[in-house]
Amino acid sequence: xxxxxxxxxxxxxxxxxxxxxxxxxxxxxxxxxxxxxxxxxxxxxxxxxxxxxxxxxxxxxxxxxxxxxxxxxxxxxxxxxxxxxxxxxxxxxxxxxxxxxxxxxxxxxxxxxxxxxxxxxxxxxxxxxxxxxxxxxxxxxxxxxxxxxxxxxxxxxxxxxxxxxxxxxxxxxxxxxxxxxxxxxxxxxxxxxxxxxxxxxxxxxxxxxxxxxxxxxxxxxxxxxxxxxxxxxxxxxxxxxxxxx
Numbered sequence: 001x002x003x004x005x006x007x008x009x010x011x012x013x014x015x016x017x018x019x020x021x022x023x024x025x026x027x028x029x030x031x032x033x034x035x036x037x038x039x040x041x042x043x044x045x046x047x048x049x050x051x052x053x054x055x056x057x058x059x060x061x062x063x064x065x066x067x068x069x070x071x072x073x074x075x076x077x078x079x080x081x082x083x084x085x086x087x088x089x090x091x092x093x094x095x096x097x098x099x100x101x102x103x104x105x106x107x108x109x110x111x112x113x114x115x116x117x118x119x120x121x122x123x124x125x126x127x128x129x130x131x132x133x134x135x136x137x138x139x140x141x142x143x144x145x146x147x148x149x150x151x152x153x154x155x156x157x158x159x160x161x162x163x164x165x166x167x168x169x170x171x172x173x174x175x176x177x178x179x180x181x182x183x184x185x186x187x188x189x190x191x192x193x194x195x196x197x198x199x200x201x202x203x204x205x206x207x208x209x210x211x212x213x214x215x216x217x218x219x220x221x222x223x224x225x226x227x228x229x230x231x232x233x234x235x236x237x238x239x240x241x242x243x244x245x
Contacts (some may be wrong), residue, residue, distance in 0.1 A: 001058045006076035016051035020059040024048050027063075027070040049170040062174045083171055116143065116163065116228045117203050121195030123188045123233035124165060126157040128196055130204030130220065131229070133160035145230050150187025161205065164230035188233045195231060203227045 003011070003019070010026060012018035024046050047062040060083070063071065071077055124131070138160065145164035147155045158165060165188035169179060179186055190196045204222030211217035 002076045002078055003057050004076070006074075016053045016057075016059070017048070020051050020061075021048050023059075023071070023074060023076075024061060027067055027074060031064075031067050031070045047174065049174065050168070060171060083175065085175075115224070116140065116230060117199075117224065118230045118232060119195060119199045119202060120232040121190075121198050122192045123167065123185070123190035123195045124162060124199050124229075124231035125190045125193070125196045126153070126162050126165075128200065129207045129210075130196075130200035130222065131161045132205050133162075134205070136160035136226070136228070139163045139228065143228075148188060151181060151185045151189065153185065153187035153189045161203075161229060162231065163228045165233070166231075167233040188231055190231075190233070195233060199229055199231060203229050 001020075001023075006019065006023065007026075010019060010022040012022065028046050044062075044064045046064070046067050049060045049062065051059045058078075068080065072080070140163075143163060146166065147158035147164055148166045149155060150167060153165065167186070167188045169186065173179060184191050200220070200222055202222055203224045204220065207220040209217060210220035
């Protein structure tokens with residue numbers, strides 16, 4: 001959405017959620033005005049899920065086809081991307097991305113740079129050996145993120161290596177129903193292992209004597225061992241990292 005073009009009567013300065021809720025309410029009203037009584041019963045309720053304002057200006061919502069068509073005519077509308085469920089994949093990441101230590105993106109100067117790595121995935125297992133913070137410097141003073149608590153995940157799980165964690169799930173629940181907490185953590189904790197795996201590839205600490213059930217023993221190490229991590233767990237929503245350095 002282009003917020004500068006949204007009708008002034010819908011804008012709530014400093015509150016994106018209220019602004020986009022007003023947009024949703026307006027398109028519901030316009031949609032109903034175009035329908036007969038019998039058709040109105042077929043219109044599903046619209047639901048605002050998240051508002052985005054840091055990297056993009058917009059929102060995610062549950063909308064019927066007719067509500068979407070109405071939204072496309074609202075002042076300030078730019079584009080829409082339908083949600084979709086993606087399958088998890090793992091790769092030998094360095095070879096897959098054609099990266100080589102000491103060259104290009106992985107030059108020595110880059111490896112020593114002061115960055116915070118944001119990982120958007122299935123979450124993270126904070127107790128994993130790859131996320132020990134031995135030898136890590138203090139959390140950067142410019143860090144503005146949070147360590148969001150949830151099922152079996154507390155603020156104490158974030159330290160000097162894993163400095164922040166968040167989870168987003170509303171889009172998933174809109175499409176598939178409430179998350180079964182006997183099978184999945186309603187928190188940033190990683191039930192599947194994929195997010196933990198990719199985070200350790202990106203910035204895992206050195207772990208000696210690592211192996212897979214005794215096979216291929218050796219040293220496990222991430223690409224940027226001295227960098228801090230923020231884990232973002234998501235299910236079914238467009239997620240925009242709040243801050244990447």
